[in-house]
Amino acid sequence: MAKGKIVAGCIAPHPPHLVYAENPPQNEPVAEGGWEQLRWGYERLRASLADVDYDAIVLLSPHWQTYVGTHFLGLDHFEGLSVDPIFPNLFRYHYNMNVDVELAKAIHDEAAAAGLPVKMMENPDFRVDYGTITTGHLFNPDWDKPLVVISSNRSTAYYSVEVMQEIMIELGRVTRKAIEASGKKVVVLASNSLSHRHFTTESEVPEDMSKEHITSHAMHLWDMRIIDYMRTGQAQRILDEMPEFTEQAIAESDGGGLSWLLSTLDVPNYPAILHGYGTIIGTGNAVVEWPCHAHEVSEA
Amino acid sequence: MSAGEVVASFVVPVHPHTVLAPDQNPGWRRLRDAFDGAAQTIRDLEADLIIVYSTTWPSIIGHQIQSDPNPEWVMVDHDFHDLGSIHYSFNIDAEFAHAWDDANRNRGLQSRCVNYKGFPIDVGSVVALTLLNPDNTIPAVIVSSNMYANRSETTVLAKSCLDVIKAQGRRAVAVTAMSLSNRMFTDFIEPNDDKIHSLKDDEWNRKILEFLEQGRLEDVGQLSRTIHQQIRVQKVVAFKPMWWLSAMNGNRNDLTGSVLAYEAIHGAGGAVVHLDPTPSGAGDKEYDEDDVEFFHGERGVLDTVDETDEGQHDEVEPLVEHGSGPELWEPTDAEGSVNTNAAPKPVGAYPHARRVGNMLFLSGVGPRQPGTNAIPGGPIHDEEGNPLAYDIKAQTHAVVDNIKRIVEEAGATMDQIVDVTTFLVDMKRDFQGYNEVWAETLGKGGPTRTTLAIDALPTPIAVEMKVIVHMPE
Numbered sequence: 031m032a033k034g035k036i037v038a039g040c041i042a043p044h045p046p047h048l049v050y051a052e053n054p055p056q057n058e059p060v061a062e063g064g065w066e067q068l069r070w071g072y073e074r075l076r077a078s079l080a081d082v083d084y085d086a087i088v089l090l091s092p093h094w095q096t097y098v099g100t101h102f103l104g105l106d107h108f109e110g111l112s113v114d115p116i117f118p119n120l121f122r123y124h125y126n127m128n129v130d131v132e133l134a135k136a137i138h139d140e141a142a143a144a145g146l147p148v149k150m151m152e153n154p155d156f157r158v159d160y161g162t163i164t165t166g167h168l169f170n171p172d173w174d175k176p177l178v179v180i181s182s183n184r185s186t187a188y189y190s191v192e193v194m195q196e197i198m199i200e201l202g203r204v205t206r207k208a209i210e211a212s213g214k215k216v217v218v219l220a221s222n223s224l225s226h227r228h229f230t231t232e233s234e235v236p237e238d239m240s241k242e243h244i245t246s247h248a249m250h251l252w253d254m255r256i257i258d259y260m261r262t263g264q265a266q267r268i269l270d271e272m273p274e275f276t277e278q279a280i281a282e283s284d285g286g287g288l289s290w291l292l293s294t295l296d297v298p299n300y301p302a303i304l305h306g307y308g309t310i311i312g313t314g315n316a317v318v319e320w321p322c323h324a325h326e327v328s329e330a
Numbered sequence: 331m332s333a334g335e336v337v338a339s340f341v342v343p344v345h346p347h348t349v350l351a352p353d354q355n356p357g358w359r360r361l362r363d364a365f366d367g368a369a370q371t372i373r374d375l376e377a378d379l380i381i382v383y384s385t386t387w388p389s390i391i392g393h394q395i396q397s398d399p400n401p402e403w404v405m406v407d408h409d410f411h412d413l414g415s416i417h418y419s420f421n422i423d424a425e426f427a428h429a430w431d432d433a434n435r436n437r438g439l440q441s442r443c444v445n446y447k448g449f450p451i452d453v454g455s456v457v458a459l460t461l462l463n464p465d466n467t468i469p470a471v472i473v474s475s476n477m478y479a480n481r482s483e484t485t486v487l488a489k490s491c492l493d494v495i496k497a498q499g500r501r502a503v504a505v506t507a508m509s510l511s512n513r514m515f516t517d518f519i520e521p522n523d524d525k526i527h528s529l530k531d532d533e534w535n536r537k538i539l540e541f542l543e544q545g546r547l548e549d550v551g552q553l554s555r556t557i558h559q560q561i562r563v564q565k566v567v568a569f570k571p572m573w574w575l576s577a578m579n580g581n582r583n584d585l586t587g588s589v590l591a592y593e594a595i596h597g598a599g600g601a602v603v604h605l606d607p608t609p610s611g612a613g614d615k616e617y618d619e620d621d622v623e624f625f626h627g628e629r630g631v632l633d634t635v636d637e638t639d640e641g642q643h644d645e646v647e648p649l650v651e652h653g654s655g656p657e658l659w660e661p662t663d664a665e666g667s668v669n670t671n672a673a674p675k676p677v678g679a680y681p682h683a684r685r686v687g688n689m690l691f692l693s694g695v696g697p698r699q700p701g702t703n704a705i706p707g708g709p710i711h712d713e714e715g716n717p718l719a720y721d722i723k724a725q726t727h728a729v730v731d732n733i734k735r736i737v738e739e740a741g742a743t744m745d746q747i748v749d750v751t752t753f754l755v756d757m758k759r760d761f762q763g764y765n766e767v768w769a770e771t772l773g774k775g776g777p778t779r780t781t782l783a784i785d786a787l788p789t790p791i792a793v794e795m796k797v798i799v800h801m802p803e
Contacts, residue, residue: 095408122447149518188513228390311390
């Protein structure tokens with residue numbers, strides 16, 4: 031069996047506003063557009079990977095929040111209605127997705143062997159979180175690739191960003207190891223925003239872009255700083271500054287997705303591609319791709 | 331109809347163990363038995379409404395209130411999915427939910443009702459309503475916990491809820507679905523190994539329960555921030571439910587408290603506590619913060635008016651253009667003037683009211699909301715002058731609320747109003763609705779009244795009142 035590999039790693043944020051604005055048939059509410067910079071960013075990401083062959087998507091979602099260990103979806107198929115508890119006016123999505131349980135179990139087992147508390151989620155009534163659904167839709171609207179869905183352990187809230195990062199770097203390492211052992215080609219996605227301070231009011235027309243902007247200049251500066259590290263191949267500096275970034279930008283990196291992603295990619299030192307940046311109710315969001323397939327080291 | 335009151339309050343834990351696995355651990359069983367006892371107490375009190383403030387339903391855009399009359403689904407906990415599923419079908423009082431939503435906005439809060447099939451009701455609410463109202467005979471309402479809300483916002487949320495309880499004459503039970511210490515074990519444990527996560531958490535929990543047993547709810551509310559720092563996992567789930575529950579009980583320290591059970595649930599502190607409004611005779615209180623009737627917080631970040639500039643206008647000049655409407659002004663401040671941020675900005679150079687001797691004269695008061703300038707019940711026409719449907723009752727209620735804020739700012743009371751002149755832009759359409767609200771509100775105090783039909787008012791409103799108050803020396 032050939033060695034498995036990660037063909038791309040991406041930051042793929044999950045605000046439901048993007049699905050709402052796109053008006054896919056699966057979503058009940060109807061919009062007049064909005065947030066085009068990010069939606070077109072997702073289009074560029076999809077185009078960038080159109081000719082890249084892969085077998086599965088591994089996704090870590092900060093809206094499947096677990097306090098007791100890290101969990102993995104453990105059944106072949108999930109379908110149902112996902113209603114966002116915070117923006118139910120925008121997101122009521124009928125989902126139908128397949129899970130690569132074999133790969134999920136492989137990562138689970140590697141993590142357990144490394145001493146991380148882990149559990150497979152095998153309750154058929156479980157409703158998949160809207161972060162997973164949103165990122166899943168925006169990255170792959172056809173839903174024709176199986177997913178591995180990993181919960182977000184809330185160790186930042188329990189301990190500190192430093193402890194979270196230790197756990198996530200280890201989880202990333204075992205994720206990479208399990209993927210390589212599986213023989214599969216995989217895309218890994220961290221489903222999170224950057225700065226994450228919301229507006230607490232909503233305009234009468236939610237997609238009114240005249241109301242949309244970053245909540246503060248400080249948030250903008252942090253977002254640009256982190257994006258610039260991505261664009262210039264300085265992933266290690268992102269990890270180094272993660273505690274300050276997470277605290278000062280109230281960043282959604284507190285969920286561990288970004289640290290996990292960079293570890294899974296073995297802390298890349300090549301430039302990432304920024305496909306789009308925009309704000310959503312004041313939070314900073316970037317669609318970013320690390321094109322691993324273009325930076326493979328030949329084993330010949 | 332009775333006066334409307336909170337007949338009991340309960341603190342209950344949020345995790346699903348008490349529903350799905352009470353017999354796997356003796357402590358979980360004791361919590362379940364306490365839940366069952368609380369349910370019986372609620373029945374014995376002949377309560378007709380259960381209000382749940384849930385810490386496991388976070389919101390960002392203000393507070394959300396469940397208004398689906400019969401939400402049904404299957405709830406599976408994100409962490410404890412292996413315990414099983416909870417099928418729920420609740421009896422929600424949609425009328426109360428909408429009235430609370432209106433009351434919230436009248437007090438300056440961002441608020442909305444949610445009524446969507448498949449809405450994921452949170453674990454704390456599901457556990458509370460499943461066990462406290464097992465046969466669904468008592469209608470319920472659920473409100474979210476805003477992740478950014480501070481004490482004043484949470485207090486006002488309770489006061490607007492009380493407005494509706496009183497208006498509808500309800501016998502309400504207030505419930506906070508919450509943990510005390512909420513640090514769980516971060517690894518998997520056997521049920522019989524469950525205990526409070528740490529000695530420090532246990533000690534804090536017992537101190538909180540000691541206060542509650544003494545009926546000192548307001549003291550716990552005032553300690554909320556300290557408690558949160560000491561024994562709470564940070565971010566969304568703060569200890570703010572005690573702010574809400576204390577305000578629901580009039581910020582009192584002399585309730586009759588009873589701790590029905592206190593146990594660990596995967597390390598977190600779970601307690602069932604009953605707070606009876608009967609005065610215990612114990613406990614004075616010390617306010618460490620201003621009480622607040624109206625929320626002026628950070629809302630309005632999308633609005634045109636920059637409220638951070640309030641109070642910095644020394645010149646008598648308009649603040650901003652307000653859309654296509656008239657300019658907004660800071661109220662003038664000549665001797666005897668009475669002005670308040672709780673009333674809408676004037677549309678010219680005049681005060682909200684002016685006192686001369688023991689007489690108080692109010693400038694014309696409309697329904698616009700302070701801060702947002704929104705018009706409850708909707709504007710009567712759009713920016714192009716095209717007529718719009720509007721609710722004269724909602725507008726009239728809002729006028730009365732604004733009058734009350736100005737009158738109370740002057741140190742007077744509503745029953746001291748002696749004369750009112752009302753201006754309606756459409757007498758034929760609106761007199762009946764206006765007259766009904768009058769009878770429920772100002773009419774009860776018995777002031778003289780004159781109602782006039784006029785062509786228009788400066789903003790797109792349908793009603794304005796001119797009020798004179800006689801204040802005893």
